[in-house]
Amino acid sequence: MSIILVGLNHKTAPVEVRERLAFTDEACAETLQTLVDGELLSEGLIVSTCNRVEVLATTRSLNGDEGAARISSFLSEMRHLPDNFFLGHLYTHADEEAVRHVFRVASSLDSMVVGEPQVLGQVRRAYSNAVTAGTAGRVLHRLVHHALHVAKRVRSETGIGANAVSISFTAVELGRKIFGSLKGTTVLVIGAGEMAELAAQHLSSAGASRILVTNRTIETAEQLAQKIKGTALDFSSLPAHLAEADIIICSTAANEYVVTEELAREALSARQQRPAFFIDISVPRNVDPAVGELDNLFVFDVDDLEAVVASNIREREREAERAELIVESEVMQFQQALRSLDLGPTVAALRQKLEEIAQAELKRQRSRLGDLTPEQERAVEALLMSTVNKISHPIINRLRHSHDTGEEETLKAWRDTFGLEE
């Protein structure tokens, strides 16, 4: 038995190639049912996201090459694509490598944005598609469950998904750092703009209870207020309302400071020195940098936020190194579990085979024994069974040993001797 994975991702293939190969949920099931023929490929699963298309399968043969070739030719046939269109972008992993790859994908170590949480759901969906299609078997069940376990471990034991890697989420995170919970905070949006809107929306879904919007043109303010469920304010009332806001998002096209140091100072004393957080995403800047020098006021402009994002990404990468260690130890565990998983049916088949021979012989010779008391009958049967056990016991031990040490050839020899299937 061999596990193989054939696929491409954002690192190996451009979007033009990825989109041609992507699968919908329905297409997944159909493809799997055709691909998994029960002969060459015994199990199969397709992970298809905007960043990757991967086919995971198990083969009956010990060598995965044939299966891998089958999968890639199948892909090109079914999508009517010439081989040279995507073969160069394809990667193939077998056995331990394939297991490692699946674990890394599920743990979001192979993602474009390392640590993004969506990929786990995508793996789950791929699995449930395979289950529905009936192409997930003993090995894939185990593999996927183990991968989900690894992903959970990585998430809870490393900070891989801890810090925001987009500007608007960084704003939410910094807000949390200052105010603790955002529940009960008031957000004031000065100006309009996509980024301001996005940040306000994130803040509101993170718990901010009140959103105020102001703009030089009141209509624009009203439009935005309606969109993000806020209250529009007249621009002239800005100084009066500045003190109410805990978080101020500034995004206007003004060429001068909208929030001057004096204005901020007044607001600060009106709000009794309670901290406030200014997010200035306008260029040129709208909040006087001197505001940030006042106690309890924190000002972040676009560059600052971008620097935070960059450092968060570096932090994630550091955490990813720790995650790789977890993956490595889990791969070892899985490989070990897989070996014992694999031997079970062989042992059972061997026992059954020997027992069948003994039963058949007994049946054939039974008439020669003449009349037996039920006790004698049981004794004969027990005698046969214990002989079978005594013979099979050392063989099974030997099998287990070969299995644990990975001597595939020896295993194969035993299977051939008794005509057992893998």
Add this chain to the structure above:
Amino acid sequence: MNYLLLTALVAYVNAAVHAVLAFAYKRRAVERVALMSLALGFAAHTAAFLSDWIQDGHYPLFGLREALSFLAWTLVVAYGLAHFRYQVKALGTFLMPLVAFLVTAAMLVKSSADMRAGTIAAGAAGWVFPIHTTFLIFAYAAFFVVFAASAMYLWQERELKLKTFSALFHRLPSLTTVDDIGSTAAGIGFTLLSLGIITGAILSSQQTGRIWHNDPKEIFALLTWLLYLTMIHYRIQWRGRKSALVGVAGFGLVIFTFLGTRLMGGYHVFG
């Protein structure tokens, strides 16, 4: 050898090590070990405290050894309260090592038969003496919590202003939370300190007819009291950074009050 105290020490050291590890590696399981170990240490510590009381026949709060050990005990109580109220894990990372350190110090310091303290406790209004010391030691613990919260505040405030964040930043509670912890603990500490000073004055006037001895401990206690009084008075204008600075400075005075007088002599020197 006090085996109960030794048990407490071992548990505290274990708790401290696990608290630091949990902080560094964010492992829930390690954190649980730290908390359970702390609870075990606290139980043993309480038992040691009670058995001392029974054995010596008096409230065990006179010599330096006992004061250090009791201070550690009150810190655990303070941590328990803060943990229960705010679910702040980071606090334990700073507090548990200190607790372990104080208990170690308590075990190393020679226990001296303290005649003067005994005389005071036996003298007029002697029953006030243990109340006086207990109030003050709890006040020290509260001021340590103020200090830890203020340090966390200042560290984060600095990083927010400089916009560069260390690994520590992400593991600390929010500014509002530490500010809240600091001001609550300061209020409690100030109340306890006031009560401690009042009981001390009562005791002193009963025994010597004077309420003030110009003793360094008294002077530092009064300075601490005045500092916190000012801070509480200006708590609105001084919110955030300024009150955190006071929390750190105030703790400097508290250390002088607790230990400094030992080096400078005076009425409050025992043992």
